[in-house]
Amino acid sequence: MQRRDFLAATLALGAGVPAAWLGYRHLNRPPSISLNKVGLPLAHLLRDGALHQAPQSQHRCRVLILGGGVAGLSAAWQLARRGRRDFVLAEGFERNGNAAAFHAGADLTAPTGAHYLAQPSAESTAVRDMLADLGIMAQNGAQPRYRDTDLVHAPAERLWYRGQWHDGLLPDNPDSRRFLRLVAKLKQARGADGRKAFAIPIVESSADEAWRRLDTDTFAAWLGRNRFKHPDLLHYLDYCCRDDYGQGIARVSAFAGLHYFAARANPNDAVLTWQDGLNHLAEKLRRRIGLRELPHFPAGTHWHGNPPAACAAVALAVREHERGVTVTLRHTASGQTVAVEAERVVCAMPLLMAARIIAGAPRYGFGGTLPEYAPWLVGNFVLHRFPQEAGKSELAWDNVVHGSSGLGYVVATHQLIRAAKPAHTVFTAYRAMNGDTPANMRRRLLDADAQALIEPAAADLLTVYGKAFWQCVSHIDLTVRAHAMTVPQPGYLHRADLTALRAHRSRIVFAHSDLSGYSVFEEAAYWGVRAADAVLDSL
Template structure:
């Protein structure tokens, strides 16, 4: 057996990486650290399956604008209406707190993310996001250039990959300059550079015949067709797709696979010009930092723990039926924004338009598990690059972890929280729900203990967050529903739609722009 094969022999996939050669790896302790499920109340959401028929109690509540859903799209829509001078804006949210996939958490007094944890510098097409970041002071103009506030950019080292027994900078597996792997890196870089135009948000780029061809096949099929079969390249591309879309190259379309690179930073072979990864904004609590700023002007307007069961457009307004615990509520508004996943909007809207019915055909939602591990001190160093913000193991189907305290300016490292992510196959959604917290905690420790043998002794608490329907997966066939999704975007009627599902995949900019579009036209009063 070659040395490389021997080193990789312990690398597993879903349930753990196995023992690394030369390491004495302790099994996860029989007594697990304390912890709990946090962040979501799936029982509340599942009440939509059998909504109560109880009559609303009390006086119906009224609003000029009622936003259903306090994720990024809903918060951006509420912000847009307030900026347009509409004061009576109310927001209903299923969970206890706003933010959707961008909520945060605290452990041992330390902030950490429950989901989305960074924001790339927005491109020119996402001008609404750029303008808002200028308002926050994250971006500013200097001598005709846009400059980011470096205090909020990810500190160095940003990313590292555990490969062949040591940590390497960046997430692209290393390759010798004259190797077959490096040659394929360069070929894929050339393909990305020659790709048709991609933008975020996607509806602001022209859809060409070449886009349609890419949309008609999986990314894996496209790679096969171009002879791009190197295992390191394929693993990296699969990782990128799972990270952004919740599914790998065998599931997402070739359009999505190229969009990941061509819409942002491109793809650069090691040593090539422009090979550094673009800077990103991040915070200990992840994108919950952005949520806090979006909700600052909405104090008293966000009503949590509400299950929307029915939306009915009337001649002089829109009626919304809501469950708040065991109490049924009735709301009336002149304009209602459905900032909900499209499949939920289809379920609650009493007379869904044909475009909504078409837009939800073939929609696939990815389940995710997020684990937060509170550590009492830093983990022991391993060979190679020192601790980074984002740490990933080559060959793993798990996505690695981010270090909440990497952004701190403390001279000496101390206690921290590691936030580990993994998307699951759609078929494993019932497993995500049914397996007890202790079993998932064991799987998390089994995955990361081979990387850090002292991890079980350092973990003081392990909290878990599950997303049954985290995001839309851009599978082949996105073009078939593009016209329907465009028809739903924005709108001038009483019922409007705002969600990242309108793009067919989920990133912050798509959600923010969708919410801003929904608030662009004047509201209609009841």
């Protein structure tokens, strides 16, 4: 079977499990398997209106945060930092959202979502303040310093290219060198308004239409017009867009494609990472805030929330009125449903959910269409021993297969400072499912069972290690994120609905990376902090 045929077969998801896995199961005791389709079945019941039931009790609170991902936690951190601790956080469908992690044992964890944070640039003041407050940045100044234990250790990345490993992810060629020279210039480019052409958070970027005009076409079309044609460069750029945006160069905006490379402009590109990925930051935020993790709703009619509390609940309905905001909450474990009247609400959930549950959604800015969401498949392979490496190559933190439709795999234990390899590890394989339209790939993912998802999740690992890889695996944890991230398609900078939602101020304030049109930690943190400040100003 040719590689392209193999990958096409794995993307079918329902066509049967390939021979490598079947052969392993026949000759060996198969590893245990767990499958988490995030938010299901509750999310679809909510979508279909099947969860609406009369509240069993009535409650009041000052501030209610809807969503326990990075945006919601950032809002909670800012509220607590500025002295407002009487709030309650409803987690939503998943603790820590896209920063969640898989726990493989007492001392072994791995990300099921985002796995690193780039060093924040000068414009990302909210993230710099946060990292300083958490003790990760030793100095919050023009040139911040980070702890060595938080910066990715060498070797950071390698590329499987033509049957062997190579340092770095971009093969050298004239087009690649020309593109990198262009990026160096774009990092310093400014618009007529004096602002950086590309900045994070994206609202800090220049409004100069000479730059924003890049948002009218796809990245692939822009590359073609500018004669970037070398296949190795195009695959690398496609990989980068799939990694950050969930879709490749043929679907994302040219502005987004260049923004990926030019926005941060850090002198040192080493990223921050931990064994459990961004779950590490999320949990540190929770401890810093002093969140009480309640197994049930807070007791009493008045939810004082001091110290602040968090509970596993999802909002079924949100209605703003002259006295406050009435939110119907359903506990995701017990099923208990309550009505809460809050003075202020931070809506830190994805916009596709907010549009469905907020009464009178169009008056807040929601339009007829929402941004496209990319589906993801994340496979965590718990290993009782390390597989044999080809040649003399040393295992890196990030390992990418050239020409693959996957995104490679990261090694959870890479940051552990040891004289020898740990006895156990986890390889986390990422796949942005973009072999078809997001809607079609989403349907295939949701219809597939765990057996059908194993080979797509393991495709890059099998390319590198062959079927012998299965002999190292003791457990497979699969996570399906059907609406993992918004895709910055052409026109995303000019969406009227996002502009309106960003500017909206009432008893409801919005906070989610969706407001930026794409999903990264810095954007979520920015909107969370901004929402908290708006709430504090209004109170």
